Amino acid sequence: MTRSARLFRYRIPINSGIVLSGQQLDERVGYVAQLRDGACVGCGEIAPLVGLSVESSEVAKQQAICVLKHWVDGQDMTDMALYPSVAFGFSMALMCLSGQLPSLVPYHTVPLLSAGSMADTAAMGALAECRLAKVKVGRAVPGHEAEQVNQLLCRFPHLSLRLDANRAWSLSQAHDFSRHLAPAHVSRIVFIEEPCQRPADSLTFSRETGLALAWDETLQHAARAPDFRLNRLAGAQTLVLKPTLIGSVQRCAQLIGDAQAAGMSVVISSALESSLGLTQLARLSHWLLPDSVPGLDTLHLFSAQLEIPWPGSTLPLHSLQPHIQVWQS
Ligand SMILES: [Mg+2]
Incomplete structure (x- = not known):
């Protein structure tokens, strides 16, 4: 069998002026590794996220080139320490190459709202069909946001919510939020992600309010x-796992298994991957967590899709641009 590999680069403008770790993100830059072995092909996205990944996209590229050369030459890579984004994209390409990742899956995601979305008619119309949505909080006065959550839950009696504060609150601001939340609604909050700046405060908040916590x-x-030991994360009911920030598919699977054995739930979530990466995350989630709906509703932040469309999206589809390297064994 003849092996070859290519690395593609993509740049896709971001529409929404999203801010990550204090930096406005105007475009998403990443790479796609494509492995070819005889007639089989597999792709994986390598896209470190500015402000959240430890590795820059430049060092990820250099490492990816090295990994692809090793793979084409059939060299043993078990001792290579890879950056999370490289480990994820390369392992995903291998899984697709060997046909291990299921392809016929429901491309479900949990719709993503902010507390201000109540005024958005289209978003509200789509919610009528949903039993689960995610609301970003921590962006306005906590009490006001709790009132908006109350209104949302009153308006859609079958809806449950995942909340995400992205560590925006002090413990007292978090309590402001929970004081304004109607007591009958607490059980309809599936979890709140990272309510407080300090994890210890998030644990206290969850214990004192009965709101389930997600890390x-x-x-x-x-x-x-x-x-790393999983028991350092005790006290939360759910882990939100972003494979691009964690590592290989095998590491993600191990972490999911360990978390479930410890009685925790896991939700797979996007780190702003392109449509190519998001569709693979949907397949990965269905394979590893068939009963969990992943948090992948980030495609609308982009101005275009990449190579593989997300079912139902009307965004234009960009093809992978000419590869930047080719190796043939
Ligand atoms: Mg989050």
């Missing part, structure tokens, strides 16, 4: 430590 930033940060 996102805390998980991505803890998982970087070489001596």
Whole structure:
């Protein structure tokens, strides 16, 4: 069998002026690794996220080139320490190459709203069909946001919510939020992600209010430590796992298995991948977590899709641009 590999680069403008770690993100830059072995082809997206990934896209590119050369030459790579985004994209390309990732899956995601979306007629219309949505909080006065959540839950009696505050609140601001939340609504909050700036305050808040807690930033940060242990994340009911920030498919699967054995739920979530990466995350989520709806509703932030469309999206589709390297064994 003849092996070859290519690395594509993409740049897609971001519409919404999203701010990550204090930096406005105007475009998404990433790479797609394509592996070819005889007649089989597999792709994986390597797209470190500015402000959240430890690796820059430049060093990820250099490492990806090295990995692809090793793979084409059939060299053993078990001892190579890879950046999370490279490990994820390369392992995903291998999975697709070997046909291990299911392709016929429901492309479900949880719709993403902000507390201000109540005025958005289209968003509200789509919610009538949903039983679960995600609302970003921590962007306005906590009490006002709780009132908006109350209104949303009153208007859609079958709806449950995942909330995400992205560590915006002090403990007292978090309590402001929960004081304004109608007591009958607490059980319809599936979880709140990272309510407080300090994880210890988030644990206190969850204990004192009965609102279930999910770790996102805390998980991505803890998982970087070489001596990472899952028990450091005790106290939360759910882990929000962003594979681009965690590592290979195998590492994600191990983490999911360990979390479930410890009684925690896991939700796979996007780190602003292109439509190519998002469709693969939907397939990965269905394979590893068939009962969990992933949080992948980020495509609308982009001005275009990449190579593989998300079912139902009307955004224009860009093809992978001419590869920047080719290796043939
Ligand atoms: Mg989050």
